[in-house]
Amino acid sequence: xxxxxxxxxxxxxxxxxxxxxxxxxxxxxxxxxxxxxxxxxxxxxxxxxxxxxxxxxxxxxxxxxxxxxxxxxxxxxxxxxxxxxxxxxxxxxxxxxxxxxxxxxxxxxxxxxxxxxxxxxxxxxxxxxxxxxxxxxxxxxxxxxxxxxxx
Numbered sequence: 001x002x003x004x005x006x007x008x009x010x011x012x013x014x015x016x017x018x019x020x021x022x023x024x025x026x027x028x029x030x031x032x033x034x035x036x037x038x039x040x041x042x043x044x045x046x047x048x049x050x051x052x053x054x055x056x057x058x059x060x061x062x063x064x065x066x067x068x069x070x071x072x073x074x075x076x077x078x079x080x081x082x083x084x085x086x087x088x089x090x091x092x093x094x095x096x097x098x099x100x101x102x103x104x105x106x107x108x109x110x111x112x113x114x115x116x117x118x119x120x121x122x123x124x125x126x127x128x129x130x131x132x133x134x135x136x137x138x139x140x141x142x143x144x145x146x147x148x149x150x151x
Contacts, residue, residue, distance in 0.1 A: 035138030055141035
C-alpha cells in the first residue's frame, strides 16, 4: 500500500511539473516570437497604469481583418496606399537598421506628441495637461503588423 501511494505521488508530481514547465515554455515562446508592447498611462492626479500586451494578440487582430479605426474604416486586413505602397514597404523594411531618431514631434500649448525609434522599439508618447500616455512596441512587431496590412 505504501509503495502504491508513493508511485501515485510521483506521477502527480511529474504531471504537475510537466504542466508548469509547459506553460512557462509556451509563454516564453509567445513573447519571444511576437514580443511585448507596453502601454503606460500616468494620470496627473496620481493614477498609474502599465499594461503589457503580447504582440501575438495584435498579430491575431491584424490577421482576422477586424480592425476598426476611429475614422470608421473597416480594413479587412488591407491598407490601400496606391502609388505610395512601394515607398511605405521600403521604409518599413528599413526601420530596424535606421539609427535612433525622432520621426514626429509636435507641441501645441500643453499638448505634446512624439513618435520615435529607440533601440529596437517604436515609442509613441502623448501628453496633455491631465495625462501622459507612452506606448512602446517592438520594431519587428510593427514591421510584421504593418506588412500584413499592406499585403
